[in-house]
Every structure is written in C-alpha cells, then in structure tokens.
Amino acid sequence: MMDTHDDIFAVARELPQHERAPYLDEACDSPEQRARVEALLKDANEADAFFAGMDAPRAPEIAEKAGDTIGRYKLLQRIGEGGFGVVFMAEQREPIIRRVALKIIKAGMDTRDVIARFEAERQALAMMEHPGIAKVFDAGATATGRPYFVMELVRGMSITTFCDVHEYDTRRRLELFSEVCAAVQHAHQKGIIHRDLKPSNIIVGLDGDRPVVKVIDFGIAKAMQQQLTDKTLFTRFEQFIGTPLYISPEQASLSAIDIDTRSDIYSLGVLLYELLTGKPPIEASELMAAGFDEMRRIIREKEAPRPSTRLATIEDEEIRTIAKARHTQPKTLGFLIRGELDWIVLKALEKDRRRRYETANALREDLGRFLRNEPVSAAAPSRLYQMRKFVERHRRGVTMAALVAAVMVAATVVSMRQAIRAKKAEDVAVASLANVAAERDEKDRARREAEDVAKFLTEVFASPDPTISGRQVTVAESLERASKKLETDFADQPDRRAHFQHALGNTYNALGLYQEAIDLQEKAYYHYLNRFGKEDERTLSTASDLALSYAFGNKPGYAGRLQEELLEFHRRHDGPDDPKTIAAMQHLAISYDTVGRATTALELRVEVLDRTLKRFGADDPRTLSAMQNLAISKDRNGDKEEALKLREEVLSKLQKVRGPEHPDTLRAISNLTISYDQAGRHEESLKLREQVLETSHKVLGSEHPETMLRMENLAGSYERVGRRDEAMRLRSNAADLRRIAMEKSPEQSLRTMVEIAAAYGQAGREGASQALWEAIGRRAEQELPAKPTWEHQDALLARAEWRARQGHWRTAAEDTSHLIDLSAQSIRFLHQAALLSRANDREGYRNLCHKALEAFANSPYLLDAERASKICWLMPGIDFDRNLAHSLSDRSLGLEDYSHSWALLNKGLCAYRLGEFQVAAEHLEKCLTSGLAPEGMAAAQAVLAMTRQSTGGNAAANEMLQAAGKTLGNAFAQADDTPQQVPFGQWYDWLIARCLYEEAARELTKP
Structure with a gap:
C-alpha cells in the first residue's frame, strides 16, 4: 500500500528538522512524491514564519482546552502530550462524579493511520484487566469527529523519579520493578506488546504508604494474535516506533523481522539498568549527536557495559548523588550490583532476542530468586561469546593480530x-x-x-x-592441555619436561589452582632429585616452589618438612644473611603458624626482620614483607597493639614503594582490617575492605580466590555494623563466583565444591547449599573406592558436618565412622565423639572410647594423646580405662604454644571427672587466660562452672555458666544447635562446648 502525500506530510511536520530528510528517504516511494511533500513542508514553514513575523495570533486551531466539555466530561487541565495525542485531566459528571484522564487525538493529526493507532490503544487497554495497567472507562468522538477515550487517572511520578525521591534501596527498587514485569506479562498474555516502555510510561503513586505501579500509554501497542481495529493499522516498512533510548535492536533494525514480546523485555532491561545505576545503557547525548543511520547502528550493535562497570565510570559528585538516592554509599552500590544483577540485566539486554528472557515473568522470577538468595538462571556472558562478537565485527584485524x-x-x-x-x-x-x-x-x-x-x-x-568448539576455552584448560602435551612432546627429553612442569606448576599456583600446581611440581621435583641430587640448583628451586604450593594447598605438614631441609641447606651453604636463607626462614614460619607452632614462628620472624633490615634497608619490599609477617605472629601471640602499629607502617610504605594496586599492598590492607576489627574500629575496617575489594576485582579479576576471600571478609564487616542484607548478598555473590569458576573446569576439586556449598549455607541459600552437598556426597562415595585420597575423605567429613548442622546426628556419625575405618586419625575420633555425645548414644560412645585408647595409647604424637584422652572424658558415666586416659591427659601437657591451651582444658576436664576439683580449677583458670579460641573458652567456662558448683561456690558457678552461655551465643541460636556463622572445620569444637554447657546447666539446676 502506498501512503498519500498527506499521510507522509502529517508525520514529517511533527519531526524535528534534522530528522525529516532521513524519514522522507525511507517513506517516499518516488521522487515525485518526495518533491510534493517537501513543497508542502516549505509552505508550512513559510506560513509559520509569516505569522511569527506579524506578531499576530496563530490561525485558529480545532483543539480543546481547559474548561471545554466533551460529552459528559469537563476538561480541567492538560497533563500530558504524546506524538499523536493530548491528555487532559477531566471531571466525569455522570453517572458518577470522578476525576479521569481523557486522551484525544491532536488537531491536525487525525490521518488514517494515526486514528487507527489511537483506536488500537483504546481497544488494547479495554482488553486488559490488571491492577498494574491503567483501566479504560469510556470512549467516543468529539463534535469534530476526532476520537478520544477515557481512562483511570493515574496520580504519581515516573518510576525512576519516585525511587530517587523516596531514596529506595536496591531491594525495594527490584520489588517495584517486579510489579512492572507482572503488568507487562498480563499484557503479553492478552496478545499486546507495549513497544514503548520507558520511565515516563510507568507511573508510581502512593496508596497510604504502599507504592502503586501503573503502566500507561499503550499508544503504539501491537496485537500479536488478533486485529485490534477494523481500520487499517500499518507500520511503514523501515520506520521504527518508540523512544530510541529504550527500543530494542529489532525495532531499530527496520527489517522484516516481526516484533514480539521480547522487544518489551529489552525495554524492561533498559529500565532496570536505569533503576540500578541512574543511567541508561546508552547515553542520550550519544544518540542525539548521531545521525539517523548511526543512531540505529548504535542501538543494534553497541553492547551495554555491566551496570557495576558503568557505575565505576561516573564522576564522584554524580555517583554520590546516585548512591544517596539508593540509600547507600558509592563504593557499596557497585558491590551490591556486581555479579547476579549484572547477569540478569545483561540477559534482558541481549542484542540477539533469542538469548533474552522469553517472558516478562521469567525476568521477574529471576529477580525473585536473587532477592531470596537462590541461584538465578542468568549467567555471566562468557568470554567466548564476547570474543565471538568482537571477531564478527573485526574479523580481518583479529586474524592479522x-x-x-x-x-x-x-x-x-x-x-x-x-x-x-x-x-x-x-x-x-x-x-x-x-x-x-x-x-x-x-x-x-x-x-x-x-x-x-x-x-x-x-x-x-x-x-x-570458537565456532567449532562451541564453548569457552579458559586459561586453566589451556594449561591442562599443555601439561598433557608435555608427556608426549617431551617424552624423550625428561629434563626439559621437568623444566616445563615446574613453570606450569607456578602458573597454576598464581591462578589459585593449588592441587594442579602440586601435581606438576612434584613430578619436576622428584625428577631433579633423582637425577641431580638434593643440592642441585634446579632441585632446590623446585622444592621451594613446591613447598609454597603445599602451604597454600592446605598441606602445611608437607610444606614444613621441605622448608626445614631447605633452610638447613641455605644456612650451611649460603650463610645466615643470604637472601635465599632469609626467604627459607619466612616460608618455614608460615608453615609453623599453620600447624600451631606460633611461638617458634614468632622467633623466626623476629630474626628475619633483623636480618632483612641489615641486608636490604627499611623500605625494601623484602623488609616490608618481614614486618607484615611479624605482625601476624604478634597478633597470634596476643600483642594486638604492636601488630596494629606494624601493619599501619607497612601499608604506608607499600603504597609508596609498590603502589596502591600491587597484590602486596592489597594484602597489607586486608591484614590491617583485622587489627582494626580487633580494636573495635569496625567502620574504618569496612571502608578499607570496600577499597581493597574494588581494586582486587580490577587487578586480579572476580574469580581469583583472593578476590572471593575479600568479598567474604567485607561481608563480615557488613555483619559487624548491622548491614546484614548486604552481607548476605555479598556472601551469595562470592559463592556464585566460586560456582562459576568450578563449572568452567570439568575436573574441579571436591574441596572447591565443599567451599561453595558452605558459602551458600552462610549466605542463607539453603536450597543451593543442600543440592551441592548431596552432589558432593554422591561423587565422593562413587570415587572413593578407586581414589581413596585425602580430598575424598575430607569431602565426606565436611558432608558429615553439614548433616550434623541440620541435626541429623546419627547419619553424620555413620559418615565419620566410615572415615575412621578408612584412616584412623585422632581428630576423626574426636568428631565422632562429639556427634555420639550430642545424640546421647552411650553404647556407641563407650565402644569409641575403648577403640580410641587402643589406637593412640602408644602414639608418639602428643596431639593424639590429648584427643584420645578428651574423647573419654566428654560424656559422663562411661566405663573405660581411666588410668590410661588420665596418663594421656598428663602427657598432653607437653604440647607447646596454642595447643597447650587445649591440653589445659583437657586436663581440667579429666580432673573434674575424677573428682579432683582443686586440680581442675587450677588448670581451667590457667586455660581462661591462655588466649584460647572462643569455642574452647566456652567449654572451659562450662567445666569450671561445674567444678565451682562441686566445691560449694554456687554464685561463682552461676556467674561462670552465664559467661559460657554468652560466649556460645555468638555462634549458636538460643533454642537450637545450628551455628550461625561458624566456619566449616571449627564446628565440632563448638558442638563439644555446647554439650558441656548443657551438662553444666543441668548440674547447676539440680536440687
């Protein structure tokens, strides 16, 4: 169908001058038609100029004004105006009196397709019945024949303005936006696409204190399944409808592709982007400065930056205003949006509509999952996908590059x-x-x-x-291919293969993939050791790196043995002040710290600092590292004030020497936050953690283990200052990042799965946590017969702890019993004792006591003696070899440093059970001043309360019981055994403390 000159002129007359030529290029079917329309436009312009020059009143318009009456409606004031219609607030006179909104086609705009669009809007609204969509009351025509319709008068302001004025935080904005999605979903179910969703078409008012959302202006709506009017409704080929900032790429493409509901999903994505960041994905100024074709290209091709990334580009003053309108701080805003919200928004904004949410309801459901701390269906756009998009745009340049x-x-x-x-x-x-x-x-x-x-x-x-592989290729996968190629390409060159194994192992270590690093470095180390001997430079270098991988990979015992040998060699061969000797001392101190030899580690670090100062000077990075490590030892040995001073000095120097973004500087900030928290300076700690996390995201990337650890540390700061929702959100994001990193590797470690499952639990996402724990159990049980590694056993132990946290004591005890059969470690016996005690399984407990004494009576390790003795004394009234258990408790007092505190607790418990109350009191009181962890402190307080009760000190006993209850209250809810924020691996000690506390409470209430 060919449009008439008048049709084209009517549309062009309303366009700005710079948009007319592109429109005429597309709309006119012949040069003659274009010339005719241009002549009409010229005449109109000259007429306008003439009337303006005469300063005379304009020619009378056939247009309504306030005070006029149309049918039974009196026009009160003009309240809105679109491309084709004018909206008045009117008063209905009969059959009821009420205020309404009356929309009427503008004078001079009543061409055929405009009337058709107008009637389409009227019919579309009449078809819908939803609290989020403005209702249609009536329709008709003016005396001059121009159609109008009457709808619900929506009082309020645009959704973006409403949220800013009322300073809605992110959660409340998402809840409000979800109501918009529900309204749009209803329209789609009725076969109506809005095609012009934008803030001004979504009005929010207040009903009392409750916000009410209304979607308005279906003026350019399109019917999907039926004809809305018997008048011709024709959208010109290569003419897009809508507001450029909010329209979908397919609307801007001007192609034959039909517009469907996913076009509205894109507009909703733009709206969500603006609600979160205060900015649309594409700046309005950029579109205004572009020509018609360039504007269409930008809409079709320019990828939206992540909302969290966009926030980082906004100027300080403006970002403060945006954050204030969201009731938060500028740095916090980026953290809250980063991750899942980024993914949800970007999925809605996909240029390819097949990759968007299928329905508005799907978008709404994903936001609901986000708000409930459940896994969302959206995922981060893969680097493969981003690379493919880049290659498509720059194929030749990429090939040459x-x-x-x-x-x-x-x-x-x-x-x-x-x-x-x-x-x-x-x-x-x-x-x-x-x-x-x-x-x-x-x-x-x-x-x-x-x-x-x-x-x-x-x-x-x-x-x-990428077009062949069809999936993302990660650095880790490239490294895995490299390690496999070494076995074939260098099969006959073992020295060169070992060299590459060492180098690739170090790369794995840098990526935080410690087990993979260990696997390669062990091969290189044993090759060099067997071929060149333990004092060869290659053997020593590989041994040093392997020891670090052991330390980072949670194998401190292996690390310590290697590092002791290295230190002994370097002292003898290079001298005490050689850099290699000093480095070996530093590394060994780390391992000593990890296994609880805090005093020995402190002594080593004091010597290291003394030697680095003399050898390298006060500002050398090696000296600063020595200061940092000494602060750790000072902290662990109780000198908190000195540790804080050292950390402040280190940070000040590192910022000058290394710069603000160096990994050493970031670690120094993280360490200083620990001291600030210990000193009660929580707000200072929080600000530093926000700063270090932001930098860590930029420097290391979101999926690096240190970045995820810093997210969890910041979550702890939020909890300490009462911002629990933000803490939960951050923990959830960290867990999701771990999950994504895990899913990228086909052979992820069970240890990683355990960490993610535990993090989901701490983030309150119990459903995600449970699903992962069940997967861990299945995989560990399936693989254990073929690969009875420590990793599989530790995974089952963690699964047992998870079951116990759910209150499933007996199934948890079955898991630990199975693990004892696999590897008779004293710590597992202790875990089993805690579970059997909580389940009140006296028969099972008695059998465990006999088995523990038999297994560890002659163990050369004092920790085994301490644990075997404690197992026997936890539950009262059990029959076992008391003399042997007593002797083991005495032997355990030979433990040093931090472990000695636990030995004091064990001795006090043993003496109490044997009725030696004075001996018990002496050891328990020493225990309370030994710097024991809170879970040990609670246990000691509970046993001391019973000891004082037995000697007649009722008041002192009750006071000590209250102290134990207060200590426990930091980890357990009042009425159940579920620990609130106890890390995995520490929970059993809390459970032991809980059992002893409940026993003490019963004893103190006996008549």
Whole structure:
C-alpha cells in the first residue's frame, strides 16, 4: 500500500528538522512524491514564519482546552502530550462524579493511520484487566469527529523519579520493578506488546504508604494474535516506533523481522539498568549527536557495559548523588550490583532476542530468586561469546593480530632464551678461555631449546576455533592441555619436561589452582632429585616452589618438612644473611603458624626482620614483607597493639614503594582490617575492605580466590555494623563466583565444591547449599573406592558436618565412622565423639572410647594423646580405662604454644571427672587466660562452672555458666544447635562446648 502525500506530510511536520530528510528517504516511494511533500513542508514553514513575523495570533486551531466539555466530561487541565495525542485531566459528571484522564487525538493529526493507532490503544487497554495497567472507562468522538477515550487517572511520578525521591534501596527498587514485569506479562498474555516502555510510561503513586505501579500509554501497542481495529493499522516498512533510548535492536533494525514480546523485555532491561545505576545503557547525548543511520547502528550493535562497570565510570559528585538516592554509599552500590544483577540485566539486554528472557515473568522470577538468595538462571556472558562478537565485527584485524601475536611470542621466547644462555656462556668464557667450545655448544643448545619452546607455547596457547568448539576455552584448560602435551612432546627429553612442569606448576599456583600446581611440581621435583641430587640448583628451586604450593594447598605438614631441609641447606651453604636463607626462614614460619607452632614462628620472624633490615634497608619490599609477617605472629601471640602499629607502617610504605594496586599492598590492607576489627574500629575496617575489594576485582579479576576471600571478609564487616542484607548478598555473590569458576573446569576439586556449598549455607541459600552437598556426597562415595585420597575423605567429613548442622546426628556419625575405618586419625575420633555425645548414644560412645585408647595409647604424637584422652572424658558415666586416659591427659601437657591451651582444658576436664576439683580449677583458670579460641573458652567456662558448683561456690558457678552461655551465643541460636556463622572445620569444637554447657546447666539446676 502506498501512503498519500498527506499521510507522509502529517508525520514529517511533527519531526524535528534534522530528522525529516532521513524519514522522507525511507517513506517516499518516488521522487515525485518526495518533491510534493517537501513543497508542502516549505509552505508550512513559510506560513509559520509569516505569522511569527506579524506578531499576530496563530490561525485558529480545532483543539480543546481547559474548561471545554466533551460529552459528559469537563476538561480541567492538560497533563500530558504524546506524538499523536493530548491528555487532559477531566471531571466525569455522570453517572458518577470522578476525576479521569481523557486522551484525544491532536488537531491536525487525525490521518488514517494515526486514528487507527489511537483506536488500537483504546481497544488494547479495554482488553486488559490488571491492577498494574491503567483501566479504560469510556470512549467516543468529539463534535469534530476526532476520537478520544477515557481512562483511570493515574496520580504519581515516573518510576525512576519516585525511587530517587523516596531514596529506595536496591531491594525495594527490584520489588517495584517486579510489579512492572507482572503488568507487562498480563499484557503479553492478552496478545499486546507495549513497544514503548520507558520511565515516563510507568507511573508510581502512593496508596497510604504502599507504592502503586501503573503502566500507561499503550499508544503504539501491537496485537500479536488478533486485529485490534477494523481500520487499517500499518507500520511503514523501515520506520521504527518508540523512544530510541529504550527500543530494542529489532525495532531499530527496520527489517522484516516481526516484533514480539521480547522487544518489551529489552525495554524492561533498559529500565532496570536505569533503576540500578541512574543511567541508561546508552547515553542520550550519544544518540542525539548521531545521525539517523548511526543512531540505529548504535542501538543494534553497541553492547551495554555491566551496570557495576558503568557505575565505576561516573564522576564522584554524580555517583554520590546516585548512591544517596539508593540509600547507600558509592563504593557499596557497585558491590551490591556486581555479579547476579549484572547477569540478569545483561540477559534482558541481549542484542540477539533469542538469548533474552522469553517472558516478562521469567525476568521477574529471576529477580525473585536473587532477592531470596537462590541461584538465578542468568549467567555471566562468557568470554567466548564476547570474543565471538568482537571477531564478527573485526574479523580481518583479529586474524592479522593473531598471526602477529604468534610470531611475537615465538620471537620473544627465542630472544629471551638466547639472551639468558648467551649471558651464562659469556660469564663462563670470562672465567676461563678453555671453555670456548663449551660456550659454543651451550649457545647451540640454547637456540634449539628456545625454538622448541616457542613452537610448544604457540601450539598450546593457540585458541581453538570458537565456532567449532562451541564453548569457552579458559586459561586453566589451556594449561591442562599443555601439561598433557608435555608427556608426549617431551617424552624423550625428561629434563626439559621437568623444566616445563615446574613453570606450569607456578602458573597454576598464581591462578589459585593449588592441587594442579602440586601435581606438576612434584613430578619436576622428584625428577631433579633423582637425577641431580638434593643440592642441585634446579632441585632446590623446585622444592621451594613446591613447598609454597603445599602451604597454600592446605598441606602445611608437607610444606614444613621441605622448608626445614631447605633452610638447613641455605644456612650451611649460603650463610645466615643470604637472601635465599632469609626467604627459607619466612616460608618455614608460615608453615609453623599453620600447624600451631606460633611461638617458634614468632622467633623466626623476629630474626628475619633483623636480618632483612641489615641486608636490604627499611623500605625494601623484602623488609616490608618481614614486618607484615611479624605482625601476624604478634597478633597470634596476643600483642594486638604492636601488630596494629606494624601493619599501619607497612601499608604506608607499600603504597609508596609498590603502589596502591600491587597484590602486596592489597594484602597489607586486608591484614590491617583485622587489627582494626580487633580494636573495635569496625567502620574504618569496612571502608578499607570496600577499597581493597574494588581494586582486587580490577587487578586480579572476580574469580581469583583472593578476590572471593575479600568479598567474604567485607561481608563480615557488613555483619559487624548491622548491614546484614548486604552481607548476605555479598556472601551469595562470592559463592556464585566460586560456582562459576568450578563449572568452567570439568575436573574441579571436591574441596572447591565443599567451599561453595558452605558459602551458600552462610549466605542463607539453603536450597543451593543442600543440592551441592548431596552432589558432593554422591561423587565422593562413587570415587572413593578407586581414589581413596585425602580430598575424598575430607569431602565426606565436611558432608558429615553439614548433616550434623541440620541435626541429623546419627547419619553424620555413620559418615565419620566410615572415615575412621578408612584412616584412623585422632581428630576423626574426636568428631565422632562429639556427634555420639550430642545424640546421647552411650553404647556407641563407650565402644569409641575403648577403640580410641587402643589406637593412640602408644602414639608418639602428643596431639593424639590429648584427643584420645578428651574423647573419654566428654560424656559422663562411661566405663573405660581411666588410668590410661588420665596418663594421656598428663602427657598432653607437653604440647607447646596454642595447643597447650587445649591440653589445659583437657586436663581440667579429666580432673573434674575424677573428682579432683582443686586440680581442675587450677588448670581451667590457667586455660581462661591462655588466649584460647572462643569455642574452647566456652567449654572451659562450662567445666569450671561445674567444678565451682562441686566445691560449694554456687554464685561463682552461676556467674561462670552465664559467661559460657554468652560466649556460645555468638555462634549458636538460643533454642537450637545450628551455628550461625561458624566456619566449616571449627564446628565440632563448638558442638563439644555446647554439650558441656548443657551438662553444666543441668548440674547447676539440680536440687
């Protein structure tokens, strides 16, 4: 159908001058038609100029004004105006008196398709019945024949303005937005697409204190399943309808693709983006400055930045205003949005509508999951997808860049290798002219090795074709391919293979993949050890890195043994002040700390600081590292004030020496927050943690273990200052990031799964936590017969703890009993004792006591003696070899440092059970001043309360029982056994304390 000159003129007349030419290019079917329309526009412009120049009144318009009456409605005032219609507030006179909104086509705009659109809106609204959509009351025509309809008068303001004025936080904005989704879903179910969803078309008013959402202006709505009017409703080919900032790419494409409900989903995504950040994804100024075609290209192709990323680009003054309108702080706002909300918004804003939410209800449900701390269906856009989009736009440039990069990698590796080898050869030549031949051979070997290295790295890190692989290729996967290639490509070159295993192991370590690092570094270490001996430079270097991977990978015992050997060698071979010796001391102190030898670690670190100051000076990074580590030891040995001073000094110097974004600086900030929290300076700690997390996201990335740890630390700060919702949200985001990192690797460790499951539990997402715990149990049980590794056993132990936290004592006890059969560790016996005591299984408990004494009576380890003795004394009235248990409690007093405190508790409990109340009191009172952890302190207080009760000190006994209850209250709810925020692995000690406290409460209330 060809549009008439008048039709095209009527639309062009309302467009701004700069938009008319592009519109006429598309709308006119012939040069003659275009010339005719341009002549009409010229005449109209000249008429306007004439009347303006005469300063005379305009030609009379056939238009209504306030005070006029249309049918039974009196127009009160104009309250709105769109492209085709004018809206009045009117008063209905009969059959009832009420205020309404009356919309009427503008004078001069009553062309056929405008009337058709107007009637379509009237019919669309009449079809819908939803509290979130303005109701239609009546319809008719004016005396001049222009149609109008009457609808519910919606009082309020746009949704964005309403939220800003009332300073709605993120949660309340999402709840309000969810009501908008519900209204749009209703329209879609009725077959209506709005096609112009934007803030001004979503009005929010108040009904008392309750906000009420109304979606208005279906003026450009489209029927999907039926004809809304018998008049012709035709959208011109290559003419888009809607507001550019909010329209979907398919609306801007002007193609033959039909518009469906997913176009409204895109507009909802833009609205959600603006509600969260105060800005639309594309700046209005950018679209206004672009020509018509460029504006369409921007809408179709420009990817929206993540909302959290967009916030980071806003100027300080403006971001403070945006954050205030959301009732939070600027830095906090980014943390709250980062993660799941980023993913939800970006899914709604997908350029490809097939990747968007299918329905408004699906978007609403995902927001509901977010608000309930449940896993959302949206996921972070994969780097593969982003790369594919980039390649599609820059295919030729990417191809050339890849070729150049491959050549550069090879050339760089060759050059570096040759330079290193040449330098070594030069040093040899200077030392002895007799080594000229050896120098030449070394250079030839270095050249060949460099060529092999370049070839190997180019093949390993050349990414597969994304269109073939169809999934994301991660750095970890490339490294895995590299480690497998080493076994084949260097099968006959074991020395070179070991060299690469060592290097790739260090890369794994840097990525936080510690078990993978250990697997490779162990192979390299044992190869060098067997081939060159323990004092070869290659063996020593690999041993040092392997020890660090052991330490980071939760194997401090392995790390300590290696580091003691390294330290002994370097002291003997290099001297006490050599950098290698000092580094070995630092590393060994870390391992000592981890296994509880805090005093020994402190002594080592004092020596390290003294030697680094003399050797390197006060501002050297190695000296600052020594100060940082000494602060850790001071803290753990009770000198909190000195630790705080050291940490403040370290941070001040690191910011100058290393810069604000260096990993050492970030760790220094994190350590200082610990001291601030211990000193009660929680707000200062919180601000620093916000700062370090923001930098960590930028420098290390969201999925690095240190970033996720800092998210959890910040969540702890939020809890301490009472911002529990933000704490839960951050813990949830951290758990999701761990889950995403886990899902990217096909062989993720069970330990990682345990960490994620525990984090979900702490974030209040019990459903997600339970599902993961069940998966952990199934996998561990399936793999355990074939791979009875520590990892599998630890996973089952964690699953047992989770079951116990749910109150399933007997099933948890079955898990630990199975683990005892696999590996008779004293700590597992203690876990089993705690569970059997809580379940009041006296028969099972008695059998466990006999089994523990038999297993550990002659153990050379004092920790075994302490645990075996404690197992026997936890539950009263049990028959076992008391003399043997007593002797073991005496032996355990030989434990040093922190472990000695637990031995004092055990001795006090033993003496109380034997009726030696004075001995019990002496040991328990020492225990209370030994710096014991809160869970041990609560247990000691409970036993001391019973001891004082037995000697007639009722008042002192009650006072001590109250102290124990207060200590326990920090971890347990008042009426159940569920710990609120106790990390996994520490829970059994809290459970023991709980059992002893309940026993004390019963004893003190006996008549």
